[in-house]
Amino acid sequence: MEDLLASLGFGYEMTEFIFYLALGGIILTAYFIFEFRLFRIKWRKRFLRRTLNRRLWQGIIAHILVLLSSAAFVTAFEKGFLSPEKLLESPFSTYPRAFLALLVPSLVIQGWEMGAPLTFAGEIVAVIATVYFFTNGITRIGTEIFLILHNIFLQRRSSVNVAGHYLICGWNSRLDDIVRQLTEPALGERRKPIVLLANKDYEDSVRRLIDKYDDYWREVEAVYGSMSHVEDLKDACAQFASSILIVPPEWSKQPDQEVLFCALALKKIFDEEKLDTRPNIIAKVNDAVFADRLEVLVDKVICGSKRDFLLAADALINPKIVDIVKNLVTVSEDTCEFYDFDVPKQFVGMRFEDVSYKLYCKTRELGNPVILIGIEREGKLFVNPKIETRISELKSGDRLYCMSYEYPVELVRKVAQEMTEE
Numbered sequence: 001m002e003d004l005l006a007s008l009g010f011g012y013e014m015t016e017f018i019f020y021l022a023l024g025g026i027i028l029t030a031y032f033i034f035e036f037r038l039f040r041i042k043w044r045k046r047f048l049r050r051t052l053n054r055r056l057w058q059g060i061i062a063h064i065l066v067l068l069s070s071a072a073f074v075t076a077f078e079k080g081f082l083s084p085e086k087l088l089e090s091p092f093s094t095y096p097r098a099f100l101a102l103l104v105p106s107l108v109i110q111g112w113e114m115g116a117p118l119t120f121a122g123e124i125v126a127v128i129a130t131v132y133f134f135t136n137g138i139t140r141i142g143t144e145i146f147l148i149l150h151n152i153f154l155q156r157r158s159s160v161n162v163a164g165h166y167l168i169c170g171w172n173s174r175l176d177d178i179v180r181q182l183t184e185p186a187l188g189e190r191r192k193p194i195v196l197l198a199n200k201d202y203e204d205s206v207r208r209l210i211d212k213y214d215d216y217w218r219e220v221e222a223v224y225g226s227m228s229h230v231e232d233l234k235d236a237c238a239q240f241a242s243s244i245l246i247v248p249p250e251w252s253k254q255p256d257q258e259v260l261f262c263a264l265a266l267k268k269i270f271d272e273e274k275l276d277t278r279p280n281i282i283a284k285v286n287d288a289v290f291a292d293r294l295e296v297l298v299d300k301v302i303c304g305s306k307r308d309f310l311l312a313a314d315a316l317i318n319p320k321i322v323d324i325v326k327n328l329v330t331v332s333e334d335t336c337e338f339y340d341f342d343v344p345k346q347f348v349g350m351r352f353e354d355v356s357y358k359l360y361c362k363t364r365e366l367g368n369p370v371i372l373i374g375i376e377r378e379g380k381l382f383v384n385p386k387i388e389t390r391i392s393e394l395k396s397g398d399r400l401y402c403m404s405y406e407y408p409v410e411l412v413r414k415v416a417q418e419m420t421e422e
Contacts, residue, residue: 016075016076016079017076017077017079017080018076019076020072020073020075020076020079020095021072021073021076021080023072023076024069024070024071024072024073024076025069027065027068027069027072028065028066028069028073030065031062031065031066031069034058034061034062034065035062055140055143055144056140056141056144056145058140059136059137059140059141059144060141062136062140063133063136063137063141066129066132066133066136067099067102067103067129067133068099070102070125070126070128070129071092071095071098071099071101071102072095072098073122073125074092074098074102074117074122074125074126075092075093075094075095075098077117077119077121077122077125078090078092078093078098078117078118078119078122079093081119081121081122082118082119086118089118090115090117090118091115091116091117092117092118092122101115102126102129102130162193162195162221162237162240163237163240163241164192164193164240164241164242165192165193165194165195165237165240165241165242166182166192166193166194166195166241166242166243166244166245167194167195167197167236167237167238167241167243167244167245167279168194168195168196168197168244168245168247169197169227169233169236169244169245169246169247169262170197170198170227170246170247170248170249170255170258170259170262171196171198171199171202171205171206171247171249171250171251172247172248172249172250173250174247175196175209175247176209176212178245178247179194179196179209179213179220180213181330182194183213183220187407190339190407192242193219193220193221194219194220194221195220195221195222195223195236195237195241196209196210196220196221196222196223197222197223197224197225197227197232197233197235197236198222198223198224198249199224199225199226199227199249199251200224200225201251202251203222203224206222206224207222210222223235223236227246227249227258227261227262227265228258228261228262228264228265229265230265230268230269233262233265233266233269234269238266238269238279239269239270239273239275239278239279240279241279242279242280243279243280243281243282244266244279244280244281244282245282245283245284246259246262246263246281246282246283246284246298247259247284248284248285248286255286256285256286256287256290257290259283259284259285259290259294260290260293260294260297262283263281263283263294263297263298264297266281266297267297280299280300281297281298281299281300282298282299282300282301282302283297283298283300283301283302284302284304285301285302285303285304286303286304287303288303291303328403334405335405336371336403336404336405337403337404337405338373338401338402338403339401339402339403339404339407339408339409340376340399340400340401340402341399341400341402341408341409341412342397342398342399342400343394343395343396343397343398343399343400344412344413344416345396345416346416346417346419346420347394347416348394348395348396349393349394350393350394351387351392351393351394352372352375352385352391352392352393352394353387353392355372355394355400356371356372358415358419359372359412359415360372362415362418362419363404363408363411363412363415366411366414366415368404368405368406368408368411369404369405370402370403370404370408370411370412371402371403371404372400372401372402373401373402373403374400374401375391375394375398375399375400375401376398376399376400376401377391377395377397377398377399381401383401
């Protein structure tokens, strides 16, 4: 058998060849599982979230797995394709020696200082591993280490790596209520990562808030800086946010003025970036004077004094209106909320009242009754359009607004499909 293997070009340590080849395959499989599966899971345990969901630790774990697997493969090829005499000359003759030989290029500081593999297959593996060490060491590990050092020496956090998120600018003691609302399971697909941009003086309060809501299905991060500083807003990826909420900061003697400055800084960013679509901006102010100025800079202005007076007037007519409004603006699985979604293609051409009736009846049977309340067309909202108006007929590009207990888009699609098949 040994003579046959020798005639085929194999060495005399076939058992070790198979063992190290299998070992390398197992470790490489573990690498792919970590890279494409385990790194993408939101882990329940805080320790796992702090490691497997952080780019620095992801890079380090991947680096180690590739180092272990490549050392096993090179050892296998050296033992399998070299004679005992030649094997003694190889710097990769044993697994520990192969590990140490590849450890140097894995640190991205030197090359193959201990020598190269003597087999062609071993050289191929070593070259591929070295290229991976270089790219992973720079793009993932090196970049994250640079950001950490940047944070330490500049005493502020660099930009978070996130997009399509909710950005909240300014620290306010009521942020606890806002974050709780935005992280409710009832939001379904509309639940997104949250980034808080707050003054450095409130770091302890922000950290307590993040620790309170940071679990495997919530993602809350913080950037510390000024809400009116362009670079700090870019650190929070303002240009890539889905929506931005500006709240009056508690630390300021003129909080509404800070909201205005923040809106101006955001406008400057969007003008410089020349974005095709920009985030929706909602500003909360206390003084109606600032509300008028902000209307040209943001999409929606929430002014406590105006809203509260209008609500008080309605409460004189019907006191229960206060309870209804509170119910509708409280996000939970036990209360109704406002939701919006694109008109399914199956509804195009149908009348609003027909869709509203059928949708309500069918979704009620499925446990999440959906009540349509209006249509958004070309940026304008029509609440409960009358039958005789043209607005009543649904068109492609319309958005429907409704009340329901949970985000209803999947349920609406299911009902639309069933209505088509009837």
